Amino acid sequence: MLAFTIRRTFQSVVVLLVVGLVAFSMFRFVGDPVDNMLGQERTGADIERLRTQLGLDQPFPVQYFKFLRGAVQGNFGVSYRQGRAVSGIIAERLPATLELAAVSAILAVVFGFGLGVFTAIRRDGWAANTIMTLSLVGVSLPTFLIGILLIYLFSVELNWLPSFGRGDVVDLGWWRTGLLTESGLKALILPAITLGLYQMTLIMRLVRSEMLEVLRQDYIRFARARGLKERVVHFRHALKNTLIPVITVTGLQLGSIIAFAIITETVFQWPGVGLLFINSIQFVDIPIMAAYLMLISVMFVGINLVVDLLYFAIDPRLHVGSSGVKG
Amino acid sequence: MTQAPVPQSAITRAWESDFMWSFRHSPVAIVSFVVAATLIFAAIFAPLIAPHTPFEPGTLNLMNGFSKPMEANEFTGETFVLGTDDQGRDVISTILYGMRISLFVGFAAVTFAMVLGVTLGLVAGYAGGWTGTIIMRIADVQLTFPGILVAMLIFGIAKGITPIHLRDQMAIWVLILAIGLSEWVQFARVVRGATLVERNKEYVQAARLNGRRPLGIMLRHILPNVLGPVLVIATISLALAIIAEATLSFLGVGAPPTQPSLGTLIRIGQGFLFSGEWWIILFPSITLLALALSVNLLGDWLRDVLNPKLR
Numbered sequence: 001m002l003a004f005t006i007r008r009t010f011q012s013v014v015v016l017l018v019v020g021l022v023a024f025s026m027f028r029f030v031g032d033p034v035d036n037m038l039g040q041e042r043t044g045a046d047i048e049r050l051r052t053q054l055g056l057d058q059p060f061p062v063q064y065f066k067f068l069r070g071a072v073q074g075n076f077g078v079s080y081r082q083g084r085a086v087s088g089i090i091a092e093r094l095p096a097t098l099e100l101a102a103v104s105a106i107l108a109v110v111f112g113f114g115l116g117v118f119t120a121i122r123r124d125g126w127a128a129n130t131i132m133t134l135s136l137v138g139v140s141l142p143t144f145l146i147g148i149l150l151i152y153l154f155s156v157e158l159n160w161l162p163s164f165g166r167g168d169v170v171d172l173g174w175w176r177t178g179l180l181t182e183s184g185l186k187a188l189i190l191p192a193i194t195l196g197l198y199q200m201t202l203i204m205r206l207v208r209s210e211m212l213e214v215l216r217q218d219y220i221r222f223a224r225a226r227g228l229k230e231r232v233v234h235f236r237h238a239l240k241n242t243l244i245p246v247i248t249v250t251g252l253q254l255g256s257i258i259a260f261a262i263i264t265e266t267v268f269q270w271p272g273v274g275l276l277f278i279n280s281i282q283f284v285d286i287p288i289m290a291a292y293l294m295l296i297s298v299m300f301v302g303i304n305l306v307v308d309l310l311y312f313a314i315d316p317r318l319h320v321g322s323s324g325v326k327g
Numbered sequence: 328m329t330q331a332p333v334p335q336s337a338i339t340r341a342w343e344s345d346f347m348w349s350f351r352h353s354p355v356a357i358v359s360f361v362v363a364a365t366l367i368f369a370a371i372f373a374p375l376i377a378p379h380t381p382f383e384p385g386t387l388n389l390m391n392g393f394s395k396p397m398e399a400n401e402f403t404g405e406t407f408v409l410g411t412d413d414q415g416r417d418v419i420s421t422i423l424y425g426m427r428i429s430l431f432v433g434f435a436a437v438t439f440a441m442v443l444g445v446t447l448g449l450v451a452g453y454a455g456g457w458t459g460t461i462i463m464r465i466a467d468v469q470l471t472f473p474g475i476l477v478a479m480l481i482f483g484i485a486k487g488i489t490p491i492h493l494r495d496q497m498a499i500w501v502l503i504l505a506i507g508l509s510e511w512v513q514f515a516r517v518v519r520g521a522t523l524v525e526r527n528k529e530y531v532q533a534a535r536l537n538g539r540r541p542l543g544i545m546l547r548h549i550l551p552n553v554l555g556p557v558l559v560i561a562t563i564s565l566a567l568a569i570i571a572e573a574t575l576s577f578l579g580v581g582a583p584p585t586q587p588s589l590g591t592l593i594r595i596g597q598g599f600l601f602s603g604e605w606w607i608i609l610f611p612s613i614t615l616l617a618l619a620l621s622v623n624l625l626g627d628w629l630r631d632v633l634n635p636k637l638r
Contacts (some may be wrong), residue, residue: 011630015468018468019468026484028486030484030487030488032352056459140616140619140620140623141616142573142574142615144573144574144578144593145572145593145612145615145616146576148593148597148608148612150393150599151600152600152605154599155350163601165435203477221355239615239631256473257475259472259473259475259476260475262475262479262578263578266577266578266579277479278479278578278579280483281479281483281486281580282480282579282580284483284486284487289480289483289484293480296472296476297454297471297472300471300472301471
């Protein structure tokens with residue numbers, strides 16, 4: 001376990017260093033930082049001074065090391081467009097994205113599991129068939145179309161829910177939350193459904209197929225032969241063994257929820273880091289792009305690492321030896 | 328099992344092959360093939376089919392703006408089957424031209440991803456060693472992140488590198504580069520896997536003993552034998568690329584308004600959702616869905632036919 005943990009952590013650090021190199025190269029080579037920071041009226045002396053001040057006259061590895069040190073301390077320089085520290089802008093926007101992602105993830109996991117188990121048990125019922133057909137549509141619809149469809153139904157036609165923004169927020173000092181006001185909660189409903197729907201259908205289809213696979217196995221037949229109630233067979237015996245692959249995939253999906261939040265946030269003009277990222281691409285605001293890249297990589301790599309370690313911890317077959325382990 | 332030596336033309340043989348048999352017996356495959364082929368055909372011949380030329384400002388009449396579908400315009404009396412947008416552009420024509428751009432970007436991006444991925448996959452599988460390790464490590468790192476995020480990032484970087492006055496002209500090519508680079512990993516992984524298997528078979532050893540060079544072996548002997556899965560991935564990638572293109576353009580980091588793709592049209596249409604002009608957004612969305620869904624279903628069917636093991 002220890003060797004595995006160390007090796008896996010080491011790999012994650014290497015990935016982060018590579019991403020850091022990409023982010024740094026963007027910062028350094030896409031456009032000239034000096035050009036972007038000085039105005040029209042500048043002298044050769046100004047340029048030289050800023051180059052020294054930013055450390056651009058130092059060798060590449062030294063600059064890269066300094067960039068990494070800054071990144072670890074949360075220092076990503078100054079936004080070209082807004083002229084403020086990138087770390088401040090991101091810290092201001094992050095709560096909105098995290099709240100949206102968390103609520104979507106909960107929706108996706110709860111409904112994904114519930115519907116997955118339901119459609120597996122009532123395999124041929126009309127309700128299960130309807131859900132499966134609908135889920136096919138859910139998988140093929142692009143996220144932004146789902147968002148537009150929901151806006152059209154619930155904002156334009158029915159006028160029940162707001163179509164953009166976050167509603168009123170409560171300032172907790174270091175975290176501005178929309179979860180404590182009525183308008184904030186109302187504004188959260190449509191974006192959360194849009195973001196969670198795709199992951200929900202994925203989880204649901206996975207739970208269903210794993211569950212059907214398990215229900216075919218011998219020990220389930222023996223459990224039934226012993227006269228156990230269907231409920232006990234389904235939930236105590238079958239569900240338990242479907243959990244391992246499902247937890248892995250669900251964990252990995254959490255990362256994509258944060259990435260796909262970019263799309264949802266743009267559709268609903270949700271003031272989070274995803275919208276910030278899209279705007280930074282439109283205006284080629286490299287420091288924000290680089291900082292977002294680092295932030296999301298840390299989240300992704302972190303989630304992947306935790307999922308892998310958890311997988312190792314909960315699956316006893318992996319401890320026996322590396323041979324005979326399936327995929 | 329009739330083995331009568333009836334002389335058959337190539338067409339009859341092809342029609343009787345397993346491949347065509349399973350095509351003829353799959354309603355889903357037939358319907359999606361017809362839909363996809365019709366849309367692709369319509370896109371290619373858009374200049375001949377489209378009733379108007381939507382991107383030549385001289386031919387537009389602002390008075391035709393916001394015409395409802397199938398109704399005569401209240402000022403000019405002209406009728407547009409699917410209505411017009413704010414500038415009086417016929418929606419059918421914008422969709423046909425938009426689909427051209429969507430499909431062009433989709434096909435070009437998949438071709439690029441395929442060439443890159445297959446080449447790197449062959450090299451990684453056949454040569455192995457350090458080269459192979461480095462290629463597959465890069466693939467692993469990239470696979471950690473969703474394709475759409477990678478594409479956005481590449482788009483942003485490429486946009487930063489291109490000079491400002493060229494940005495709109497280059498946008499389509501930048502888009503192709505971004506989507507292509509975000510999808511090569513699938514090709515490389517599958518081709519590498521298949522190459523590792525093929526490499527040790529007798530025919531490759533025989534070719535090697537014959538003194539063929541590695542490049543020749545890879546291209547003439549191994550490549551034809553790994554093409555089946557490549558075709559499947561290419562079809563599924565095409566559907567993904569079309570959706571990725573639409574998503575990027577919808578988010579405003581793709582095709583510019585001067586060369587709108589389906590995604591750009593949906594982005595434009597979203598602005599009129601609240602004022603009741605639903606047709607400007609509805610018809611491009613339906614077209615996008617039909618295109619992506621039909622290609623996707625075709626890919627699923629191909630996967631089942633060509634390689635039942637590929638899950």
